[in-house]
Amino acid sequence: MKPLLYVGNQNYSSWSLRPWLVLRWSGLEFETRVIPMGGDGYGSRSMPAILSVSPSGTVPALHLGSEVISDSLAISEWAAEQSPTLWPTDPTARMHARAAACEMHSGFAALRSKLPCNIRRRTEPRQLDAATQHDVERVFKLWSSLRTRFGGSGPFLFGATKTIADAFFTPVATRFRTYGVPVPDELAPYVHALLNEPSFLEWEQAGVAESWTMPIWDSV
Ligand SMILES: N[C@@H](CCC(=O)N[C@@H](CS)C(=O)NCC(=O)O)C(=O)O
The missing domain is CATH 1.20.1050.10 (Glutathione S-transferase Yfyf (Class Pi); Chain A, domain 2)
Known part of the structure; x- marks a missing residue:
């Protein structure tokens, strides 16, 4: 199963852009899914659509099988372990x-x-x-x-x-x-x-x- 990166709106989500670039530059294959930010819970890390994929209530979140990394720097460090x-x-x-x-x-x-x-x-x-x-x-x-x-x-x-x-x-x-x-x-x-x-x-x-x-x- 390919790593799956959940990101926020691509125009606005600077947090999401960073590890997405890192994963791209790593050459690793991965999939991207965009979650539109906004609405109930947005701004307090309690949007249901985000919480359903990211325990911290934030994007980006990288799914590696049953494991989830929900921080842009931690995702980048994971990628660097594969691509020094x-x-x-x-x-x-x-x-x-x-x-x-x-x-x-x-x-x-x-x-x-x-x-x-x-x-x-x-x-x-x-x-x-x-x-x-x-x-x-x-x-x-x-x-x-x-x-x-x-x-x-x-x-x-x-x-x-x-x-x-x-x-x-x-x-x-x-x-x-x-x-x-x-x-x-x-x-x-x-x-x-x-x-x-x-x-x-x-x-x-x-x-x-x-x-x-x-x-x-x-x-x-
Ligand atoms: N420390 C986190 C911060 C991520 C973050 O704040 N993401 C924003 C989107 S750009 C978010 O998900 N906000 C949801 C909310 O505030 O409810 C990281 O590095 O990934």
Whole structure:
């Protein structure tokens, strides 16, 4: 039986996009099922449709036979056990890749709430509040330091090979595009590489084609 990944709406669910990219990049075969988010229980991790496949009440959730992994980083770590190049092979680079993915996984609260993921949307550039600006600048510093130290001649954070860290920052690149956040020139090629990566383009196309809308997110 193939692994089965339950995801949220592809236009909006940044949590879902990350492990979906990781699984794609792993080369493992898997199936994807989309659960439209919203309605009763949404926002309090008690949507019946999600709870029926994910004990945490959240997507993404990966089903491996009778086992369920309901966290994007844990799913990515599972994939990396099957496909070791998902983390850099050099131990020092790997340590920094893990730290970057974990920082994204557990931080950037202002960026998440003020610039919600909405892949197909485009707004005029806006004035960011201090906390969001701080998060944006931290992302730029982190990307710059990793690219300078480990990027070599490749387009991604750790060079030519895409890693879990790149998957975790792909939704951030879409947020910068959606809300017109100016990206420093030196980082524009990295954002371009993320937003033109073939698996991402496939996900984006599915998101654009979705008929669901989340009016609250569209009005932020
Ligand atoms: N720590 C989880 C968080 C996942 C998460 O918050 N998912 C959102 C969708 S983007 C969700 O399922 N929300 C359902 C709800 O809030 O009711 C992960 O990394 O997968």
